[in-house]
Amino acid sequence: MSPISNSKKRKERSSSVDEGGNGPSHESPSNHANDDNGDNNAATSITHEGEMPQKKFYRQRAHCNPLSHNDTFEYPLRPDQMDWSLEHYPNNSAPTVLDVGCGFGGLTVALATILPEERILGMEIRAKVTEYVRLRIVALRKEHLGQYQNASVMRTNSMKFLPNYFAKHSLQKIFFCFPDPHFKRKNHPRRIVSERLLSEYAYVLAPNAKLYTITDVKELHDWHVEHCDKHPLFERISESELADDPCVKAMQTETEESKKVDRNCGNKYYAVYRRIQQDPVTVQLWFAGNFFQKDDEKSE
Amino acid sequence: MKQLLSCDGNRILVGLKDRAFLVMDSTSASSIVELSQFPEESNVKQQQPRNDQAELNDITAVALASFALPNSKTETLFCAVARYNKSFAVYAISNDEFESLSSSKPPTTKAPSIVYQAPKRISCITYTMLSSGPELNEFIPVVITGDLAGDSYAYNVLEKGHRLLLGHTASMLTGITMLKHNQQNCIATADRDEKIRISRFPESCLIEGYLLGHTKYVTAIDAASGIAENSSLLVSCGGDKTVRLWDGVKLQEICHVSTEDTSDEIPSDIAINASGKTVAVIFDQSKLLQLYTVKRDNDVVTLVASHSVECPCHPLVITYDASNNRLLVLMREPDCFMFVKICQESGADATFETVESGVSITALRDLVTKESILLPDTILEKDKQGNPVLQKEIETRGASGEEVPWKRPERIAVAKEKQRKRRQNRREKNRQTKPKRDKEEQASTTGYLTLPHPFTPSRSLIQKDNLDYTNS
Numbered sequence: 179m180s181p182i183s184n185s186k187k188r189k190e191r192s193s194s195v196d197e198g199g200n201g202p203s204h205e206s207p208s209n210h211a212n213d214d215n216g217d218n219n220a221a222t223s224i225t226h227e228g229e230m231p232q233k234k235f236y237r238q239r240a241h242c243n244p245l246s247h248n249d250t251f252e253y254p255l256r257p258d259q260m261d262w263s264l265e266h267y268p269n270n271s272a273p274t275v276l277d278v279g280c281g282f283g284g285l286t287v288a289l290a291t292i293l294p295e296e297r298i299l300g301m302e303i304r305a306k307v308t309e310y311v312r313l314r315i316v317a318l319r320k321e322h323l324g325q326y327q328n329a330s331v332m333r334t335n336s337m338k339f340l341p342n343y344f345a346k347h348s349l350q351k352i353f354f355c356f357p358d359p360h361f362k363r364k365n366h367p368r369r370i371v372s373e374r375l376l377s378e379y380a381y382v383l384a385p386n387a388k389l390y391t392i393t394d395v396k397e398l399h400d401w402h403v404e405h406c407d408k409h410p411l412f413e414r415i416s417e418s419e420l421a422d423d424p425c426v427k428a429m430q431t432e433t434e435e436s437k438k439v440d441r442n443c444g445n446k447y448y449a450v451y452r453r454i455q456q457d458p459v460t461v462q463l464w465f466a467g468n469f470f471q472k473d474d475e476k477s478e
Numbered sequence: 479m480k481q482l483l484s485c486d487g488n489r490i491l492v493g494l495k496d497r498a499f500l501v502m503d504s505t506s507a508s509s510i511v512e513l514s515q516f517p518e519e520s521n522v523k524q525q526q527p528r529n530d531q532a533e534l535n536d537i538t539a540v541a542l543a544s545f546a547l548p549n550s551k552t553e554t555l556f557c558a559v560a561r562y563n564k565s566f567a568v569y570a571i572s573n574d575e576f577e578s579l580s581s582s583k584p585p586t587t588k589a590p591s592i593v594y595q596a597p598k599r600i601s602c603i604t605y606t607m608l609s610s611g612p613e614l615n616e617f618i619p620v621v622i623t624g625d626l627a628g629d630s631y632a633y634n635v636l637e638k639g640h641r642l643l644l645g646h647t648a649s650m651l652t653g654i655t656m657l658k659h660n661q662q663n664c665i666a667t668a669d670r671d672e673k674i675r676i677s678r679f680p681e682s683c684l685i686e687g688y689l690l691g692h693t694k695y696v697t698a699i700d701a702a703s704g705i706a707e708n709s710s711l712l713v714s715c716g717g718d719k720t721v722r723l724w725d726g727v728k729l730q731e732i733c734h735v736s737t738e739d740t741s742d743e744i745p746s747d748i749a750i751n752a753s754g755k756t757v758a759v760i761f762d763q764s765k766l767l768q769l770y771t772v773k774r775d776n777d778v779v780t781l782v783a784s785h786s787v788e789c790p791c792h793p794l795v796i797t798y799d800a801s802n803n804r805l806l807v808l809m810r811e812p813d814c815f816m817f818v819k820i821c822q823e824s825g826a827d828a829t830f831e832t833v834e835s836g837v838s839i840t841a842l843r844d845l846v847t848k849e850s851i852l853l854p855d856t857i858l859e860k861d862k863q864g865n866p867v868l869q870k871e872i873e874t875r876g877a878s879g880e881e882v883p884w885k886r887p888e889r890i891a892v893a894k895e896k897q898r899k900r901r902q903n904r905r906e907k908n909r910q911t912k913p914k915r916d917k918e919e920q921a922s923t924t925g926y927l928t929l930p931h932p933f934t935p936s937r938s939l940i941q942k943d944n945l946d947y948t949n950s
């Protein structure tokens with residue numbers, strides 16, 4: 179069997195069945211058949227451009243330290259110096275929807291069809307997983323001509339470099355789907371939604387833009403709600419207003435992590451916030467009386 | 479990064495190793511008061527610090543400001559001193575108290591009024607004012623600190639209280655100053671990731687903008703304090719050996735100049751005068767003090783190197799004294815201290831006059847010699863190889879280029895083997911599931927029980943449980 183017919187088989191299966199190994203009954207017969215031919219490939223890479231990649235070659239440990247100083251990333255000096263046409267979108271225009279921690283790219287490619295007018299960017303810190311998403315998007319672009327031109331992925335640390343990529347008030351939506359909960363108290367500063375980082379998200383989000391969070395860990399959901407409510411620049415959107423928002427449904431069903439939660443019969447908790455219209459009067463004014471915490475109160 | 483010098487009018491606060499001194503500078507006599515480390519109650523427990531403890535007590539940052547409190551007519555001096563051991567002390571001295579303390583023999587030290595324990599070591603401090611209430615015209619002084627975790631806190635100087643203002647993720651703050659942007663009071667914070675963030679104060683969650691342009695860590699920033707209402711200037715220097723001038727209104731870079739023409743070393747501290755026409759830069763491990771003039775030429779603004787001053791000893795810190803229009807330079811021993819007067823005639827270029835002797839200068843020098851205080855080599859912390867600690871490590875995690883994992887086909891066999899083992903383990907786990915476990919437990923950990931499993935040996939108990947909650 180040549181590599182091309184292999185990939186066709188995998189693609190058919192991947193669109194109908196959940197990826198991630200449901201049970202040996204589905205995949206073992208073909209696995210035995212593939213075994214004898216796999217090592218004879220004189221290919222320079224495991225997946226060719228245009229082939230849908232297989233997850234098993236791109237697995238990487240889920241938890242990593244985003245605050246580490248050992249990773250080096252390439253990032254532009256300023257947002258206006260970033261050339262988006264090189265690797266990302268055909269015309270040089272900046273993305274408007276961000277999927278932070280996109281993982282294997284389920285939500286990114288789903289949003290590309292739901293929001294055809296916006297440009298979706300997935301950000302992921304792990305190299306192998308970013309490569310998987312990139313190959314997936316290339317394969318989808320090839321298979322569906324004309325579609326998926328507005329989806330792309332980038333390997334970067336969004337906690338540190340968001341202001342380098344995006345100008346003030348340039349994003350319409352940000353998604354935080356099933357972020358790493360970092361349960362230990364000493365690791366709480368690594369959480370992606372925190373008091374400090376919400377100010378940065380408020381800076382890159384346009385007025386009235388939306389911030390979506392979803393998680394299966396109740397404690398993390400309470401943390402998200404507590405911090406977003408406390409932040410003066412975000413206000414919660416009620417359930418009734420979210421009824422006709424297709425992104426909420428996508429966030430709950432299209433990500434790989436949400437499918438895993440479904441398999442394990444877990445609960446999903448989500449919250450959507452709006453970045454308020456920036457008006458000096460609406461931002462609460464601080465004075466000597468209410469500004470300081472007493473010293474015995476612990477800050478987060 | 480150390481901020482060891484601060485001044486307000488004729489009062490200078492200087493941090494020498496682990497001792498802080500407040501100097502009143504006047505032409506006739508000079509008086510010095512030492513600010514002690516411990517509050518009054520624990521005076522009896524004071525011991526002479528051992529050698530390694532002296533390191534912990536070293537001062538990392540000082541700041542001075544004078545405010546007339548709402549209920550008093552005289553001005554009170556507020557001194558903030560931050561040390562290596564994360565302690566942060568605030569001293570409140572009125573003018574009369576200063577006189578009495580400095581003239582008493584033997585000289586008594588002033589104890590702190592409030593001592594805070596900061597979560598991380600503080601690297602830079604500045605003062606600002608916070609309104610006491612809506613519609614009120616009264617203000618209270620507030621200290622704003624930047625620490626090594628990238629967080630900025632505001633501390634109350636009148637009673638104990640603090641607040642987290644903002645945070646730069648995992649990047650230490652190297653400089654902090656107040657700035658005016660569209661008539662709003664703003665904080666400018668510079669960090670190791672080449673960013674200078676301008677956030678409003680006191681609503682510090684609102685970011686006005688980022689000043690991006692440095693290609694390496696920023697070492698120091700300063701804002702011009704006396705410009706016209708509709709403009710503001712900020713100047714910064716960094717590890718990329720450039721000095722950049724920023725427009726505080728448009729939040730953009732105006733111009734920059736490379737300091738490599740004048741010195742090979744990294745610029746470590748910077749000061750700009752009140753009118754924003756002169757910029758002074760000192761370099762790490764170098765005796766050079768370089769002065770730049772801001773030239774405006776039909777809307778084109780450039781920084782031009784104008785004067786260089788060779789200091790008698792290595793300069794460590796430089797700060798601008800607005801009321802006397804001069805630069806204060808703290809140097810290593812034995813000379814320790816120097817002024818540079820800026821004489822600006824309208825129309826003509828500025829001229830500079832170094833003042834190396836004077837009442838307060840001599841007083842400080844005598845103090846340093848008498849107490850045998852050793853000033854640090856450099857304010858940029860260095861590691862064992864002599865590289866600045868602020869420099870980011872170059873090592874990349876993992877492979878790059880042609881060795882990336884997805885370009886190596888031999889991984890195909892490895893990945894298949896791993897998948898096979900993973901499936902085997904899952905099968906083992908399913909087989910060994912004890913029948914006594916709760917139904918919910920079984921459902922949540924192994925999702926495979928929802929499908930009929932052809933390879934499970936006929937344990938009728940498990941299969942029966944399957945059928946009960948398959949479609950729940």
